[in-house]
Amino acid sequence: MLSILPLSTAELKNIDSQSIAFSQLSTAQFEGLTPELFFGIGFTQHILLLNKCKDWKERLFYIQKTAENHWTVEMLEWQIKANLYQKQGATIQNNFDKTLPKALQHSSTLAFKDEYLLDYINLGRQRGRNR
Known part of the structure; x- marks a missing residue:
């Protein structure tokens, strides 16, 4: 037997409008x-x-x-x-604050964080000696 029921939204007639709580959409977390x-x-x-x-x-x-x-x-x-x-x-542990002037402390820390810093290889000097 097929029964026809009222829609679930029909129940909203009996709800007090002040008791309804609205919340933010989940997309509100996309700040930034x-x-x-x-x-x-x-x-x-x-x-x-x-x-x-x-x-x-x-x-x-x-x-x-x-x-x-x-x-x-x-x-x-x-x-x-x-x-x-x-x-x-x-942070990288160091003693820069005790041993370096204030102006060099920040840039010295950044030099160790740079992932492409290859100064320690000294390729220029090796090429010059081999010629």
Whole structure:
């Protein structure tokens, strides 16, 4: 037997309008995400971030870094596995505040954080000696 029931919205007639609580949409958590930033990375990178990152702040961090540095999917995955987000706030232990002038302290710390700093290799001197 087929029975026709009223819609569930019919029950709303009996509800006091002051007892209804409205909440924010889940998209309200996207604070800091601009369309330029969102579309600045590829679909595959978004899928990777959804699968690998636990919270929104971590995803936003990787979206920003990926867009800034033009990371490939492989580089983004490597950075996630290397826990870049968790390590970002970590400071390098040093004695710069005791041994260096105030003007050099900050730039000296940045020199050790630069991932492309290759001064220690001394390639220029080796090439000059071999010729």
